[in-house]
Amino acid sequence: MECKKVRDRLITDYVDKELGTEENTEVGRHLAACSGCREFSEAVQRSAVIPFKEAGEMQPDGVVWQRIQEKIETERARSGNWFGRLADAWVPLLRMPPPVFRVAFVTALILVVVVLAKWPSSYADPAYGYISEQMTFMGELRSGNADLMNGDLKDYDQMFEAIGG
Amino acid sequence: MQEIEKELITKAGQGDMRAFREIYQRVSGYVYTLAYRVVNTKHDAEEVTQDVFLKIHRSLNSFKFEASFKTWLYRIAVNTALNHAKKRSRVTRREVEETFEDPATVTQPDAGKRLEAGETESQLKILLDQLNPDQRACIVLREIEGVDYQGIASSLGININTVRSRLKRARETLMVLGRKEVASHGM
Numbered sequence: 001m002e003c004k005k006v007r008d009r010l011i012t013d014y015v016d017k018e019l020g021t022e023e024n025t026e027v028g029r030h031l032a033a034c035s036g037c038r039e040f041s042e043a044v045q046r047s048a049v050i051p052f053k054e055a056g057e058m059q060p061d062g063v064v065w066q067r068i069q070e071k072i073e074t075e076r077a078r079s080g081n082w083f084g085r086l087a088d089a090w091v092p093l094l095r096m097p098p099p100v101f102r103v104a105f106v107t108a109l110i111l112v113v114v115v116l117a118k119w120p121s122s123y124a125d126p127a128y129g130y131i132s133e134q135m136t137f138m139g140e141l142r143s144g145n146a147d148l149m150n151g152d153l154k155d156y157d158q159m160f161e162a163i164g165g
Numbered sequence: 166m167q168e169i170e171k172e173l174i175t176k177a178g179q180g181d182m183r184a185f186r187e188i189y190q191r192v193s194g195y196v197y198t199l200a201y202r203v204v205n206t207k208h209d210a211e212e213v214t215q216d217v218f219l220k221i222h223r224s225l226n227s228f229k230f231e232a233s234f235k236t237w238l239y240r241i242a243v244n245t246a247l248n249h250a251k252k253r254s255r256v257t258r259r260e261v262e263e264t265f266e267d268p269a270t271v272t273q274p275d276a277g278k279r280l281e282a283g284e285t286e287s288q289l290k291i292l293l294d295q296l297n298p299d300q301r302a303c304i305v306l307r308e309i310e311g312v313d314y315q316g317i318a319s320s321l322g323i324n325i326n327t328v329r330s331r332l333k334r335a336r337e338t339l340m341v342l343g344r345k346e347v348a349s350h351g352m
């Protein structure tokens with residue numbers, strides 16, 4: 001085996017014990033005969049393996065548990081009342097992939113425009129208030145919270161923060 | 166980290182807060198340390214630890230006992246930490262913390278060894294700082310958790326060749342740093 005190929009193994013599969021027996025023996029034989037590769041192997045150990053062997057365990061500050069406890073209590077309170085459950089019902093909508101959401105939005109927009117065009121004198125209608133409220137909500141979701149649409153946010157919590165819940 | 170008994174997991178999954186706290190006390194050091202190695206700042210490691218335990222709390226009742234609790238835990242922890250680190254490096258580089266954390270928070274049975282432990286921590290932090298989050302996650306799983314290539318690949322949802330090339334890049338970087346250190350100490 002050439003030195004280059006040996007060193008590729010030395011820095012990965014050999015040091016991580018992922019080589020098959022045959023190849024392992026071959027690398028070992030090369031090491032016994034080649035001082036350059038032996039030095040390389042020692043350098044791998046010294047700089048990239050041994051420093052991690054002495055890694056200790058750290059403990060988080062007490063405040064971390066307090067925050068966790070508070071969040072859990074908030075989540076429990078949310079799932080215990082009707083408003084929380086209503087908010088939960090929105091989440092599947094937010095999980096939709098962007099194209100689906102966009103199509104749904106555009107369809108809703110066209111529908112509303114058509115309805116309003118056919119109903120010019122009905123601006124005082126209670127339905128108009130409701131529809132415009134929904135429009136604002138959808139618009140906010142689209143503009144201010146682009147993050148919600150890119151599939152990056154998977155947490156309920158992050159979503160609620162993003163929609164101000 | 167010791168394994169957690171089935172009974173305790175079941176209890177916590179049913180909403181028993183005392184049982185959940187017991188689990189937290191037993192594994193939070195493990196989660197926090199793993200997170201810290203990947204995100205490399207105290208503040209971010211705390212946020213990740215919090216997120217991990219909230220995720221665990223939400224999904225404990227659906228834990229199937231097919232995989233070991235430890236495997237389940239480090240998978241959640243490493244992925245949460247990795248996502249956090251990537252998001253962080255997208256937003257700002259290095260504005261939260263520049264200083265090293267208090268070495269006294271490192272658990273060491275012998276108090277006399279604290280200074281040494283502090284040095285080891287600072288050294289580790291310098292080394293891990295040279296790597297990108299993807300490389301750090303691979304190195305941490307491999308070197309500190311002792312996970313094999315297949316385990317790393319399935320934990321991170323990447324293929325084995327990617328694991329291999331990330332470890333290779335990471336170690337090459339660490340070796341360059343090692344050479345510089347040797348040179349600067351005149352050895």
Ligand SMILES: [Zn+2]
Nearest residue numbers: 003034036037
């Ligand atoms: Zn050679």
